Amino acid sequence: MNRSAAPAALPLPPASGGRREGDPPGRRRWVTIEDPLPLESGVRLPGVRLAYETWGQRAADSSNAVLVLHALTGDSHAAGPAGPGHPTPGWWDALVGPGRALDTARWFVVAPNVLGGCQGSTGPSSPGPDGTPWGSRFPYLTVRDQVAAEAALADALGIGRWAAVVGGSMGGMRALEWAVSRPERTGSLLVLAAPAAASAEQIAWGSVQIGAIRSDPGWRGGDYHDAPPGGGPHRGLGQARRIAHITYRSEPELGSRFGGAPQPGEDPGRGGRYQVESYLDHHAGKLVHRFDAGSYVALTEAMNGHDIGRGRGGAERALRRAEMPALVVGVDSDRLYPPSQQEELAALLPGTEGLRLVNSPYGHDGFLIETGQVGSFVRELLPPPSPLTPSPLLLEELP
């Protein structure tokens, strides 16, 4: 049996797989930042728009506001079912809601889509000043720029200080940046599966993924957004996702799950696939339908440049500023962001008592999958009120 026996491919994705103007908004809202956003590079980015979603009700003084920050291919839909504008359920649905770790009866949860992304916030697939997609003209972004945009969103919502900033992976990098650059606005901190600075190996993984996208002829130097369906750099983006997804899982998990078995109905000796290949193809195929390659490059570049100590006298000195209560949590089987890196981070953060671990066979993706364990860390950081405590909340409508 050969590859033609594999399930039929999905219809061709649009050139840019992110959500575009005119797509159903679901429960998302937007804030447009009035002034051009000054970037670390010195460039000023005009017309920045951030998409966000909220759950729960805000206290009049915003003291119950919690910022939840997503990872590389996440979005503002942290919780809630799939529906219009949201093809998948929330990526932390088990954690956000009434009675859950981020109990929306108490906390006002805000989840923005990252600057540079493709799920409603400004990124390479968004219209530039001339109305055509930014494409190759989109400026180089850093994690600090992303947090500057999130701070502008907080300003627009009238939230001066978050009760907690919580994030995993790229979201953890941004949470850490909030704590160091804006400690007075970060009441407490939860960093999951993220380092103080990208390591050589993490940069290497990121750079081969960027290379896979840029070497696709459909990339066209980054200016492919007006190409017909199927004309974007989908092969390159798919290959980037395959590479990345291996790093998101653990070797024992892949081994016990797939071993060397062929995909049912296929023969690897005759052009067919192993099960693990089919699994990676599946994840690649799903991503190219929902994500923009230009965003993938911009966000991976930002993660590669992540270094909390850059220009701040090094990580040790920078992290001293972040005195708020903090939890640093790693996944014991994470080979992409190994716990040893987070142990160093935990040792340098004044508000922590050492690294905490999620026990998981799944590797890096454990921060998304092990919601029971992650939830108990969230509860530790943000304990529920005693039943005898009267509700402190004075509720008001969102602007």
Ligand SMILES: CC(=O)SCCNC(=O)CCNC(=O)[C@H](O)C(C)(C)COP(=O)(O)OP(=O)(O)OC[C@H]1O[C@@H](n2cnc3c(N)ncnc32)[C@H](O)[C@@H]1OP(=O)(O)O
């Ligand atoms: C904060 C954020 O990062 S938001 C972004 C989070 N979401 C993503 O990253 C989407 C990509 N998915 C993932 O990374 C992971 O699937 C997670 C972390 C979300 C969930 O992990 P798990 O529950 O362990 O799912 P797993 O990786 O096993 O994938 C299951 C899928 O593989 C498919 N699959 C399993 N074996 C095979 C195979 N041999 N061939 C083809 N497909 C296969 C399943 O049918 C299932 O498909 P579906 O998701 O379309 O229903």
Ligand SMILES: N[C@@H](CCO)C(=O)O
């Ligand atoms: N599955 C996660 C892994 C990166 O942390 C994502 O795609 O965002």
